[in-house]
Amino acid sequence: MFICSQITFIINSIHDKLSIWKGGRTLEAAIRFEHVNYSINHLHILKNLSGIFPKGKITTLVGPSGAGKSTVFRLCNGLRSANTGKIFIHGKLITDYHPVDLRRNVGLALQSAPMIDGTVLENLQLPLQLQGKKLPESEAKHLLQLVGLDNSFLHHHANDLSGGQRQKVSIARTLVNRPKILLLDEITSALDRVSQQDIENLILRINEKFGTTILWITHNLQQALDVGDYTWVMMNGELVESGKTSLLESPTDDRVREFVKGDGTN
Amino acid sequence: MTLSLVFVLIPILLSKTLNLGLEKDTVIAVVRSTIQLLAVGFILHFVFNSKNYIYIILMIILMIVAATHNARKKGTSIQGITWKLVVTFIFIEILTQGILLGLQIVPPTAQYIIPISGMMIGNSMVLGILFLNRFTAELKNHQDQTELILSLGGTPKQAVHNQLVSAIKASTIPTIESQKTMGLVQLPGMMSGQIIAGADPVQAVQFQLLVLFLLLTTAVVTAILLGFLSYPTLFNERMQFLKERIQSE
Numbered sequence: 445m446f447i448c449s450q451i452t453f454i455i456n457s458i459h460d461k462l463s464i465w466k467g468g469r470t471l472e473a474a475i476r477f478e479h480v481n482y483s484i485n486h487l488h489i490l491k492n493l494s495g496i497f498p499k500g501k502i503t504t505l506v507g508p509s510g511a512g513k514s515t516v517f518r519l520c521n522g523l524r525s526a527n528t529g530k531i532f533i534h535g536k537l538i539t540d541y542h543p544v545d546l547r548r549n550v551g552l553a554l555q556s557a558p559m560i561d562g563t564v565l566e567n568l569q570l571p572l573q574l575q576g577k578k579l580p581e582s583e584a585k586h587l588l589q590l591v592g593l594d595n596s597f598l599h600h601h602a603n604d605l606s607g608g609q610r611q612k613v614s615i616a617r618t619l620v621n622r623p624k625i626l627l628l629d630e631i632t633s634a635l636d637r638v639s640q641q642d643i644e645n646l647i648l649r650i651n652e653k654f655g656t657t658i659l660w661i662t663h664n665l666q667q668a669l670d671v672g673d674y675t676w677v678m679m680n681g682e683l684v685e686s687g688k689t690s691l692l693e694s695p696t697d698d699r700v701r702e703f704v705k706g707d708g709t710n
Numbered sequence: 711m712t713l714s715l716v717f718v719l720i721p722i723l724l725s726k727t728l729n730l731g732l733e734k735d736t737v738i739a740v741v742r743s744t745i746q747l748l749a750v751g752f753i754l755h756f757v758f759n760s761k762n763y764i765y766i767i768l769m770i771i772l773m774i775v776a777a778t779h780n781a782r783k784k785g786t787s788i789q790g791i792t793w794k795l796v797v798t799f800i801f802i803e804i805l806t807q808g809i810l811l812g813l814q815i816v817p818p819t820a821q822y823i824i825p826i827s828g829m830m831i832g833n834s835m836v837l838g839i840l841f842l843n844r845f846t847a848e849l850k851n852h853q854d855q856t857e858l859i860l861s862l863g864g865t866p867k868q869a870v871h872n873q874l875v876s877a878i879k880a881s882t883i884p885t886i887e888s889q890k891t892m893g894l895v896q897l898p899g900m901m902s903g904q905i906i907a908g909a910d911p912v913q914a915v916q917f918q919l920l921v922l923f924l925l926l927t928t929a930v931v932t933a934i935l936l937g938f939l940s941y942p943t944l945f946n947e948r949m950q951f952l953k954e955r956i957q958s959e
Binding site for chain 1: 854855857858859860861862863864865868872948949950951
């Protein structure tokens with residue numbers, strides 16, 4: 445049994461290393477979807493979804509509301525499970541991971557940036573506290589600096605922060621687990637242009653410094669073009685088009701062309 | 711006894727005069743409580759005289775079934791709550807009677823076992839309803855917190871810890887608070903009844919204190935036990951939060 449699972453793992457690893465994106469370039473997959481279906485309450489949310497998210501790159505997910513983008517994230521983080529199909533994370537079947545290990549390796553930051561009732565420090569300490577460990581204050585300060593917040597914020601109550609500051613703390617908190625994959629679900633949609641720019645620069649820095657694979661849901665097509673290496677365009681639970689982010693400038697699919705014309709808001 | 715009906719006439723007359731529309735419900739309440747209490751009186755008379763433990767056990771089973779049915783009926787619930795309530799009530803009964811009879815605090819007779827069981831199971835039922843309503847409301851209102859902790863690699867227990875603590879506190883606080891003012895604001899009904907019936911007030915107080923301490927234990931144990939029996943139902947083996955398992959009335 446163990447040998448079988450090891451062989452499957454090796455085959456999948458080779459398969460991921462040889463995953464070929466449209467355009468003929470060889471890319472290693474951090475996440476691979478194979479014929480994934482997901483339904484809830486008789487609602488078919490993801491329909492036979494297949495594709496890869498390249499390792500160490502920033503992939504943006506765009507598409508109209510209700511396309512199933514957030515569901516993709518929930519499946520990757522293990523908060524939900526696919527009804528049928530397979531998802532591989534770094535070549536290993538997602539169901540072979542212990543849920544706790546999976547979630548520590550695949551971090552998720554949400555638009556709402558939920559905070560626990562407490563200070564910024566307590567929020568930053570949460571991921572390690574869940575493991576029975578303590579995040580040193582110096583490390584917390586270092587994280588704040590990384591996301592562009594002053595150390596004085598450490599003892600502020602999290603609920604007193606502005607939207608942009610909350611979002612930065614949320615990202616810093618996700619980074620405490622040192623995830624190899626970071627899922628960002630519309631993290632800048634409620635922010636002003638300056639805060640958006642700050643967060644974009646921060647994510648680019650994280651990607652460059654740690655080689656973290658980033659998946660980023662955005663409704664802002666200009667943002668997708670600015671930060672993304674690759675892009676998934678999703679509609680009605682299907683992956684309509686995927687490839688280099690430049691595909692948004694000259695889409696081949698009529699639906700994507702129509703969507704891009706509407707500036708990603710339809 | 712017949713004269714006590716004067717106290718029924720007062721609310722009916724007031725309701726009629728002020729057009730409150732409470733007459734029908736008042737009459738139904740009076741008729742029902744009279745029939746139910748008389749029936750219980752006759753049943754208890756029979757059980758006390760028979761001195762047969764089978765009847766005591768049957769009475770306790772009946773109380774547990776009625777309490778479960780009532781708690782299940784009220785407010786929000788969690789999938790599969792029925793057996794959890796049954797387990798809680800049985801545990802409360804075994805715990806309280808085990809201590810009382812084991813330590814020979816009260817004699818093992820129907821006169822003691824049945825009324826005390828009624829008080830404990832009744833209190834446990836009210837606590838159960840309070841706890842479930844609060845716990846499900848907390849879970850619904852803080853779903854983002856639950857999923858945040860799970861998404862950071864927390865366990866289901868860690869994910870609902872705050873909601874559990876909040877619901878346990880909220881449901882037990884009324885019991886604790888009412889005991890703080892006991893004797894100052896209100897005289898407990900059982901103690902008052904004993905004094906009216908001619909018992910020594912000090913002895914009545916001693917017995918009332920025993921009941922109060924039992925109620926305190928029942929309140930805390932019910933909320934904690936029900937909480938720890940309930941929360942695992944809300945997650946699957948992949949540690950995913952299944953909010954659809956919280957049912958509305």
